[in-house]
Amino acid sequence: MRARAVVMALLVVIVAVTACGLRPASSFVPPIEPGSIRPIPSLEGVKVRVTSKEFTEQLVLGKIAVVALTAAGADVTDQTNVQGSVNARTSLTRGDADLMWEYTGTGWITYLGQTEAIPDAEKQYEAVRDLDLRENGIVWLPPAPLNNSYSMGATRATAEKYGLKTISDMTKIPVAQRTFCVDHETFGRDDGFLGMLKGYGLEYGKDVPRNNVRRMSTGVLYNAIAAGQCALGMITTTDGRIDALNLVLLEDDKHFFPQYNAAVTIRSQVAEAHPEIARIFAPISAKLTDDVIRKLNAQVDVDGDVPVLVARDWLRSEGFVR
Template identity: 80%
Template sequence: MRALVALLLVTGAVAACGLRPASSFVPPVGPGSIRPVRALDGVRVRVTSKEFTEQLVLGKIAVLALTAAGADVADQTNVQGSVNARASLTRGDADLMWEYTGTGWITYLGQETPIPDARRQYAAVRDLDLRRNGIVWLPPAPLNNTYAIGLKRTTAEQYGLTKISDLTKIPVARRTFCVDHETFGRDDGFLGMLRGYGLTYGADVPRAGVRRVSVGILYNAIASGQCAMGLISTTDGRIKALDLVVLADDRHFFPLYNVAVTMRRQLADAHPEIAGIFAPISAKLTDEVMRDLNAQVDVDGDVPVLVARDWLRSQGFVT
């Protein structure tokens, strides 16, 4: 028991620092709406994930859900980097992971043009990935972890801003932005967004008003008024913690990154019942839900696996 307590304390401390908060500890769960599935009894399923908070929480959700269904789950979450986690799936070192439609389409499948309709984007990545790589995509969640423009609630209310095209309501001199270094010049990032909304960098948005900062300080820079707006991720827990407003992408510029369970075709063919386990879970994973779960880790310092377990319990999936 002392060893377990020590493990949780260390893991919690890492989470509070915003590092890679994961451990191999999996708390016991009992059946809720997820009931033991005879066909999965003792079946080995290796679950992997990337290393950032959202992926850790989602990975642990998968581990716990499959455990409750009776599978023999190997927790291989917390792999550094999207490419490495994906490679473990395609080469057969892992069986299942949550992935994003935009990442699959652009990064893994090399497609340059994202599809602005969520259903069509999912269908396209599902069909092409299965054909090329033997990877099965289950239907995605509403959760869309993409880029967005975020700002303080007081700023949104002052100018009546609800969508990105409303930015023209702000006087030019006050159109200040904080943007992280990586996404500043990308076609699907800040400069691309300006072009997509008919805004000229240097004229409609003054160059002097754009600050390039690290992701670690980006959200606090917006909340503290160092800039009026910033390019953020839609499911980041700091949105809730800092009471930021997310503007609607009314021109559908940013690629869609709906999350879905992906798995090797061999597992999907042998155990189609897995789709039934994850369908109701995916249906409940919205941007708002994920922001809350991410905030519990990144803001409150909770442990991802316990955040995952408590959410599954709160929804009645496990006990």
């Protein structure tokens, strides 16, 4: 606990320095020793730029990558916490970053422009892996079991009041009370809110009045649902705040949402030059289930912990580092 307090104090100092424009807080890596991840001579001093999106799960996954690669001896540049999926992805395809965790469904629908999701997780992975490599030179490593998909969430009281068990049940709510909280990015995506309404046979502006939809940041979305600011909210299934706020997830009974298994994606030039990177992440990915990542997310969003420390502590608990 004392060592952790020292690290937290150091982070505060780094944040203060950042305000003066001298050093990005995101670059901090806590002290680690090799565990099952041993220094790899062929990676010694190799520069690897790791990026991520800005939401909690992406930050945790990004920091896991930073810590793991550092333990293996790479010279890691931490470029995590990029605002917006497209911006983070563009940094990879443009060559400004080398590696990031991505989701199979996001790759398939948002980046590769496909309109039909593939319900089978393995087939979805294989399809996005093959097409993205062919079109963009991006290598997808085998995915983790965690599936950060979307669903509609409600308070337990709202679910019981209207008898909500599936997403189709949202039509049980009278139109005037059929209100939604949705984050800004997800609102207009084909695999997001407007796409979901269409997939479930509802017309935006008629079955769901425009004034019934509140768009907000993911940082306040879950608390807004819990506080009753909307009847339903579009949330991700691995978010740690679901259990903490006692929210109910509705079943995607029409199987609209794609599989969103998380996988490490790498520029092909880097993956081909350093195949050892795939061997580093294989056992890490295998350990990342829905339950595991939900608990790690909760440590940040509910307990107020720091993503890089959450990542480091989990890697320690699994013996990857010490």
